[in-house]
Each structure stands twice: as C-alpha cells, then as structure tokens.
Amino acid sequence: MKAVRVLPGAEGGRLAVQDIPTPQPGPGEVLVRVRASGINYGEIKYMREHRTGAPMTAGVEFAGEVAGVGEDVSGWREGDRVMGHGRGCHAQYVVAAPLALMPVPPEVSWADAAAFPNVFITAHDALVSNGELKAGETVFINGASGGVGMAAVMAASALGARVIASSRSAAKLERLAGYGVDVGVNASCEAQVEAIMAATDGRGVDVIIDTIGGTVFEDHIKSLAVKGRLVNLARLGGASMARLDLNLLWHNRLKLIGATFRTRTEAERLACVQACARDLMPFFREGKLRLPIDRTFPMDAIGEAYAYIERSQHMGKIVLIAD
Numbered sequence: 283m284k285a286v287r288v289l290p291g292a293e294g295g296r297l298a299v300q301d302i303p304t305p306q307p308g309p310g311e312v313l314v315r316v317r318a319s320g321i322n323y324g325e326i327k328y329m330r331e332h333r334t335g336a337p338m339t340a341g342v343e344f345a346g347e348v349a350g351v352g353e354d355v356s357g358w359r360e361g362d363r364v365m366g367h368g369r370g371c372h373a374q375y376v377v378a379a380p381l382a383l384m385p386v387p388p389e390v391s392w393a394d395a396a397a398f399p400n401v402f403i404t405a406h407d408a409l410v411s412n413g414e415l416k417a418g419e420t421v422f423i424n425g426a427s428g429g430v431g432m433a434a435v436m437a438a439s440a441l442g443a444r445v446i447a448s449s450r451s452a453a454k455l456e457r458l459a460g461y462g463v464d465v466g467v468n469a470s471c472e473a474q475v476e477a478i479m480a481a482t483d484g485r486g487v488d489v490i491i492d493t494i495g496g497t498v499f500e501d502h503i504k505s506l507a508v509k510g511r512l513v514n515l516a517r518l519g520g521a522s523m524a525r526l527d528l529n530l531l532w533h534n535r536l537k538l539i540g541a542t543f544r545t546r547t548e549a550e551r552l553a554c555v556q557a558c559a560r561d562l563m564p565f566f567r568e569g570k571l572r573l574p575i576d577r578t579f580p581m582d583a584i585g586e587a588y589a590y591i592e593r594s595q596h597m598g599k600i601v602l603i604a605d
C-alpha cells in the first residue's frame with residue numbers, strides 16, 4: 283500500500299511517499315481502508331524532531347471503510363463507515379483499536395469525516411474534561427481559525443457556552459462569526475485583556491483554550507474570572523517568555539492545566555475518544571460540527587500540504603485524499 287513515511291535524519295526527519303506492506307488486523311484490532319486523513323500542525327513538528335529511530339508513517343486521524351476485523355472484535359464489521367484516531371493514518375490502510383473508531387453517517391463526505399477526530403477529541407478534552415466548561419459559561423479561544431481553535435469554537439458553542447475568540451486576521455474573524463464566535467478579538471491590533479473585560483462586564487472568562495502560549499500567556503492570566511481555568515495545548519507563540527503573576531493565580535484561585543496526547547497511555551487516549559463520541563456525536567450527526575475543508579491534497583503532494591499549513595493562510599482543515 284502507499285503511505286506517507288517520515289524518514290529520520292540528523293537535520294530532522296523528511297517525507298517520502300513509499301510502498302509498504304499492508305498491515306493485518308491482530309486480535310482486538312480493526313483494519314480500515316482509508317479514504318481521507320486529516321493533516322494536523324503537530325505532525326509537522328513531529329516530522330522535524332524525528333532525527334533517529336525507525337521510519338514512521340505520518341497521520342493521526344482517518345476516515346474510511348472497515349476492511350477486516352481481528353479476533354475478539356465486536357461492534358464493527360466489514361463495510362462500516364468509520365472515522366478514528368490513531369497512528370500511521372496517511373496511508374491506504376490503517377489498523378486501529380475498536381474504541382478509537384466512531385461511526386460516519388452515510389451523508390457525510392470522507393473529507394468531512396477525516397477532519398473531525400483529532401481536533402474535536404482535543405477540543406472536547408480541553409473544554410470539558412480539563413476545562414470543566416458548563417453551559418452558560420464564557421470561554422476564550424485563541425488561534426481560533428486553525429483546526430483545533432475552530433473545533434473548540436464549534437464544540438463550545440454547541441455545548442451552550444458563550445465564545446470569545448481571537449485571530450490575527452480580520453477577514454478570518456469575520457468568517458468565524460458564522461461558526462459560533464460571539465465576540466471576535468483581532469490579535470494583531472486589539473488589546474486582549476481590555477477586549478475580554480469589555481465583553482464580560484469586567485468579570486473575565488471562565489475558561490481559556492490556549493494554543494499560542496508565551497506572547498499572550500500573561501494576558502490570559504489577567505483575562506480569567508475568579509475560579510477560571512486555562513488549558514494550554516500548544517505554544518505557537520513561544521514556550522519560554524511566559525510570565526506568571528502568582529498573585530493573580532492565588533487571588534483568583536485559578537487552575538492552569540497542560541494537555542497533550544504525547545504522555546497519555548493508550549487507555550487514556552481511548553477514553554478521550556469515547557468521551558468525545560458521547561458528548562459530541564449527537565451534534566456531529568445533526569451537521570453542527572462540520573469544520574470547513576480549506577483544501578484537499580493527493581497523498582503525493584504531502585510536502586506541498588505541510589508547506590501550505592505553515593503559511594497560516596488556511597481556515598479550518600487540510601485533508602489528504604488516499605488514492
């Protein structure tokens with residue numbers, strides 16, 4: 283089968299589309315014929331850091347049909363339309379755990395389904411499991427035009443929260459209004475703390491979903507309400523220049539939480555998929571959680587797709603079509 287491989291190198295990993303053996307499902311595993319796989323910013327970083335070790339197949343999410351089931355698998359059978367979270371997903375076939383799969387309704391396209399798992403599982407875990415967001419609370423989401431940011435906006439809005447969101451682009455903010463953003467903050471020209479305080483009558487927000495970190499971290503601490511929760515998912519704006527005002531942390535009884543899949547056990551990862559499916563699949567089935575597909579690329583153009591994501595001109599998801 284064809285697969286996008288990351289080959290290790292002293293200067294950082296590099297991409298190659300190669301023919302490799304098709305995997306076979308072992309006991310408790312499901313084989314999926316991949317039709318489309320979502321591309322995520324994190325895998326670009328991962329590729330760069332792959333300096334030693336064995337070649338790996340890239341990609342953490344997919345959509346396609348079940349092509350075979352191993353022993354002791356119940357709940358899935360050949361031909362089922364599924365989407366899922368896993369490893370080695372930019373390939374024509376992938377093997378996954380049954381609990382990593384979610385059903386795809388017949389009317390949903392492969393590209394739309396492939397765009398769902400990683401960002402919505404991440405957003406749900408950040409908002410609900412870590413951020414303890416409740417209906418009626420207010421959340422601030424930065425980097426809101428990206429995959430994770432948009433998923434967080436749409437999920438928070440579907441769950442009944444009020445959403446304040448930022449982007450560095452006025453045009454992207456305008457489009458975001460149609461996806462559940464109640465108040466937009468232009469990160470390139472507006473002062474974040476003032477904008478958030480004005481939008482919350484000086485109270486601050488209950489939850490912040492942060493993918494930018496360093497440059498705006500200090501503002502985040504000042505933007506949280508009493509008992510506010512900040513969930514950091516990434517540090518696109520830098521990891522080392524964040525300053526923490528311990529007086530505010532203490533006085534406002536804040537919770538600062540880091541979340542990543544890198545240090546989760548397999549059981550923890552599968553629990554996140556199941557929690558997301560439980561809370562968000564009803565909205566997905568109603569058509570409420572469809573991220574815009576900014577562009578699709580054929581598997582052979584994976585390098586072009588990564589370069590496109592790094593230019594940050596996109597809005598929503600970039601999807602690889604498995605041929």
Ligand SMILES: NC(=O)c1ccc[n+]([C@@H]2O[C@H](COP(=O)([O-])OP(=O)(O)OC[C@H]3O[C@@H](n4cnc5c(N)ncnc54)[C@H](OP(=O)(O)O)[C@@H]3O)[C@@H](O)[C@H]2O)c1
Nearest residue numbers: 323324404425427428429430449450515516518541542543
């Ligand atoms: N912790 C986890 O569990 C987890 C899971 C999934 C992803 N992630 C991480 O989350 C981050 C976002 O992923 P994604 O797939 O949503 O990426 P993405 O689609 O590229 O979106 C990121 C958005 O952030 C903004 N941005 C990018 N660089 C920036 C910078 N230097 N300063 C300020 N804003 C910047 C851009 O929005 P504007 O142009 O609109 O400003 C961009 O659209 C990645 O670092 C990824 O590794 C973490």
